[in-house]
Amino acid sequence: MAITIIDIAKMCGVGVTTVSRAINNHPDINEETKAMIMQVIKENHYVPNNSARNLKRAASKTIAVLIKGITNAFFNRMIQVFEKEIQTKKYSFILQRVDENQDEIEVAIELVKEKRLKGIVFLGGNFLHPKEKLDQLTVPFVLSTIGMTEEFDPDEYSYVAVDDYKESYKMVDYLCGLGHKQIAIITAPMDDVSIGKLRYEGYKKALEDHGVELNDRLVLCMKEDIESYSMENGYVVTKELLQSEEEFTAIYAVSDSMAIGACKALVEGGKRVPEDYSVAGFDGVDISFYYNPSITTIRQPVEEIAEETIRILFDMIHKKVTHAHKIFPAELIVRESTRLLT
Amino acid sequence: MAITIIDIAKMCGVGVTTVSRAINNHPDINEETKAMIMQVIKENHYVPNNSARNLKRAASKTIAVLIKGITNAFFNRMIQVFEKEIQTKKYSFILQRVDENQDEIEVAIELVKEKRLKGIVFLGGNFLHPKEKLDQLTVPFVLSTIGMTEEFDPDEYSYVAVDDYKESYKMVDYLCGLGHKQIAIITAPMDDVSIGKLRYEGYKKALEDHGVELNDRLVLCMKEDIESYSMENGYVVTKELLQSEEEFTAIYAVSDSMAIGACKALVEGGKRVPEDYSVAGFDGVDISFYYNPSITTIRQPVEEIAEETIRILFDMIHKKVTHAHKIFPAELIVRESTRLLT
Numbered sequence: 085m086a087i088t089i090i091d092i093a094k095m096c097g098v099g100v101t102t103v104s105r106a107i108n109n110h111p112d113i114n115e116e117t118k119a120m121i122m123q124v125i126k127e128n129h130y131v132p133n134n135s136a137r138n139l140k141r142a143a144s145k146t147i148a149v150l151i152k153g154i155t156n157a158f159f160n161r162m163i164q165v166f167e168k169e170i171q172t173k174k175y176s177f178i179l180q181r182v183d184e185n186q187d188e189i190e191v192a193i194e195l196v197k198e199k200r201l202k203g204i205v206f207l208g209g210n211f212l213h214p215k216e217k218l219d220q221l222t223v224p225f226v227l228s229t230i231g232m233t234e235e236f237d238p239d240e241y242s243y244v245a246v247d248d249y250k251e252s253y254k255m256v257d258y259l260c261g262l263g264h265k266q267i268a269i270i271t272a273p274m275d276d277v278s279i280g281k282l283r284y285e286g287y288k289k290a291l292e293d294h295g296v297e298l299n300d301r302l303v304l305c306m307k308e309d310i311e312s313y314s315m316e317n318g319y320v321v322t323k324e325l326l327q328s329e330e331e332f333t334a335i336y337a338v339s340d341s342m343a344i345g346a347c348k349a350l351v352e353g354g355k356r357v358p359e360d361y362s363v364a365g366f367d368g369v370d371i372s373f374y375y376n377p378s379i380t381t382i383r384q385p386v387e388e389i390a391e392e393t394i395r396i397l398f399d400m401i402h403k404k405v406t407h408a409h410k411i412f413p414a415e416l417i418v419r420e421s422t423r424l425l426t
Numbered sequence: 427m428a429i430t431i432i433d434i435a436k437m438c439g440v441g442v443t444t445v446s447r448a449i450n451n452h453p454d455i456n457e458e459t460k461a462m463i464m465q466v467i468k469e470n471h472y473v474p475n476n477s478a479r480n481l482k483r484a485a486s487k488t489i490a491v492l493i494k495g496i497t498n499a500f501f502n503r504m505i506q507v508f509e510k511e512i513q514t515k516k517y518s519f520i521l522q523r524v525d526e527n528q529d530e531i532e533v534a535i536e537l538v539k540e541k542r543l544k545g546i547v548f549l550g551g552n553f554l555h556p557k558e559k560l561d562q563l564t565v566p567f568v569l570s571t572i573g574m575t576e577e578f579d580p581d582e583y584s585y586v587a588v589d590d591y592k593e594s595y596k597m598v599d600y601l602c603g604l605g606h607k608q609i610a611i612i613t614a615p616m617d618d619v620s621i622g623k624l625r626y627e628g629y630k631k632a633l634e635d636h637g638v639e640l641n642d643r644l645v646l647c648m649k650e651d652i653e654s655y656s657m658e659n660g661y662v663v664t665k666e667l668l669q670s671e672e673e674f675t676a677i678y679a680v681s682d683s684m685a686i687g688a689c690k691a692l693v694e695g696g697k698r699v700p701e702d703y704s705v706a707g708f709d710g711v712d713i714s715f716y717y718n719p720s721i722t723t724i725r726q727p728v729e730e731i732a733e734e735t736i737r738i739l740f741d742m743i744h745k746k747v748t749h750a751h752k753i754f755p756a757e758l759i760v761r762e763s764t765r766l767l768t
Contacts, residue, residue: 090432090442100432100442157499167523176540179521181509198518315716348716374657374690376718 092130096121147397148178148201150188152209156313157341157369158386159207162228165390166205173398175202182209184312189213193220203397206230210278215240224400228393229384231278242400242407244393246414248279251382252286252338254416255364258380259334260294263425264362267291268302268330270321270337270346272312283338283366301330306342313338318345326353333361333425340365340372343379347421358423368417377420384414434472438463489739490520490543492530494551498655499683499711500728501549504570507732508547515740517544524551526654531555535562545739548572552620557582566742570735571726573620584742584749586735588756590621593724594628594680596758597706600722601676602636605767606704609633610644610672612663612679612688614654622648625680625708643672648684655680660687668695675703675767682707682714685721689763700765710759719762726756 089107093100098117105113106121124130147170151159163179170177180195182188188211192204204225211230218240227243236243259267269287272280284303291298304325306317318337322345325332335350337343343365347357357363357377365372368383389412396408431449435442440459447455448463466472489512493501505521512519522537524530530553534546546567553572560582569585578585601609611629614622626645633640646667648659660679667674668691677692679685685707689699699705699719707714710725731754738750 090435093432160502164523177522180519181506315712319716344713344716347718351718370657371686371713374661374686376689376693 089130092121092125092128095128096124145174146176146178146199146201147203147205148180148192148195148199149205149207150180150182150192150195151207152182152184152188156208156339157371158229158339158367158384161369161386162207162390165387166394169391169394173394184209187213189217189221192225196221196223203401205393205397210276211236211241212277224397226393226397226400229279229389231280231282233277233281235277238409239407242396242405242409244389244396244410244412246382246384246389247411248282249286249289251384251414252283252366253290254286254414255366255380255382256287256290256336257293258416258418259336259362259364259422260290260296262334262362262422264334265294265296266299266302266332267296267334267336268304268325268332270304270306270318270335270342272338273305273308280338287336299330301328302332313341315341315345315348318342319349320345322346322349323353326350326355334364334422335361336364338366340367340369340379340381343381343421344371344375347375347377347379357421362422362425364422368415372417372419375421380419380422381417382414383417385412388412431472434463434467434470437466437470487516488518488520488541488543489545489547490522490534490537490541491547491549492522492524492534492537493549494524494526494530498550498681499713500571500681500709500726503728504549504732507729508736511733511736515736526551529555531559531563534567538563538565545743547735547739552618553578553583554619566739568735568739568742571621571731573622573624575619575623577619580751581749584738584747584751586731586738586752586754588724588726588731589753590624591628591631593726593756594625594708595632596628596756597708597722597724598629598632598678599635600758600760601678601704601706601764602632602638604676604704604764606676607636607638608641608644608674609638609676609678610646610667610674612646612648612660612677612684614680615647615650622680629678641672643670644674655683657683657687657690660684661691662687664688664691665695668692668697676706676764677703678706680708682709682711682721682723685723685763686713686717689717689719689721699763704764704767706764710757714759714761717763722761722764723759724756725759727754730754 089100089103093103103121106118149166167177182191188206195201201223203223206227211227212235227241229245231248232243232245271284288298304321306312307320310317335346337346343363346363350357350361355361365379365381368381372379372381392410399405431442431445435445445463448460491508509519524533530548537543543565545565548569550571553569554577569583571587573590574585574587613626630640646663648654649662652659677688679688685705689705692699692703697703707721707723710723714721714723734752741747
């Protein structure tokens, strides 16, 4: 009968786990013990059971990406980059979608237990969790494109993102510069604590700097019963705006998808973009270029953000850093959907 | 010191694996042996190590979805349904992207080994593999929205899809009925053996039935160096068509994304859709409704396809069926991008 790991453990006078650690180069083992075990393995011509070893190895070298809202086109390109970078490092990759109403930390804690993750990327959504809860997350994690509101303590987190406040300001500053004063915004509900809030704050500040008074009736929140930041949400909200008969000359939607929904509602209402209304978005997803008219937007450098996210995560895994942060600049791209008000 | 699974195994005179099988209700264990082990466990007040048990249990109840081309909007809605249905059944869910040039069977075989999968869904792409290779796949699998060309032996596979040939015929028959005779098609390269081939065959047959001779210069293949079925592919191919100065009155792209790329190229070339050219797509993704003009398309019932895929997979896992097939009807949706030729 072939010799087993249990036989080796008995011969060495150690537990099976210890033998497994020796075989798999696990750091949590005394070097002397390891040398002794490897010697016994060699002398007895023991061949570790491959499938078990593969399972163990696979289970212990996995990165999970937790994503809020997988239908968001903005994330698709990022996921491709994550996958490529993670595979280059010979880790396997788990993509886990988290529902809007699910707690991502709880999902992450479960995944760490089940899959023995080495690291986690949190993608999208907001991320305000009590410290006690975060402390239960025993593996490195990086927040990617999650709005960094002032409630965040940078010492607690690693993150990669754009400056949502500043970039949003840039867009609204541009619209004001075109002569628009009645700019409707489609943003997150007012209790949002992430990108929706930051982009809304940028909007308010730009209006203020241009001496434009904030009109509450032009602050439109996406519907909570419709997928957030989606085309459908922009469409439904814009239909209501048109029915309200509130005057406006431009719509700034805080995602390209919502900007496209807004265009559709305007066109269905017999309006032209940009002749009757200017429309602007945020993100710079492909469809913002292909849409007719093409959409003026803020392009986030998605590839660079995704690559940097993985770089930081592996620096943390290899204990080169405890935390790191990077804010990328985004770019205002002027296209056909906005025009100078004359 | 606490009693371990190894102690129990020794007391019972069996291997650790056998004890583990008894604890986890694994079917591969003699009932008498199991009863004996459970008795010893009970008498010794042994509490199985929870984390190990969870790991094992998680690892043995996982379904993987292997997908070709994650950026395809068509798959996003399906993935949401897969995830929901799989979670309802208390299985965990792995989403694995497969590159265009990767062999999905090899990826699947590796995953089965590493994650001890219970079942697999193959999503998209083509699926012609030698029988010897398929036989290495030891878990049930279902092909979902993969083109079922005549090379397929239904007895070898379970699948859920639409009839790509018939639905494509429906679209081209409709365009011919509007008076179009010079209909360009944007489809897969001619060596394709999946949906691209089937949709192209449907196009040819519809032209034939309307007495329209096939014009090879209007048969346009997507570029192999650009993501397949993407907006960019439709855009680049249509730019070339316009430069060729070949006459045509309609473009039928075999995906909505390519139809949108085609519209963009036409509009950039100073043409109007549908006044100058009609454009039609296939799939029925959200953006086909929101695009301006909205795109005439064939709507695939994605939710139903995804639900049926999981239903069949679990019927196979529970050995209620060996193979099952379901073909759903799709729907021609006439929108603004096509017009009657007068």
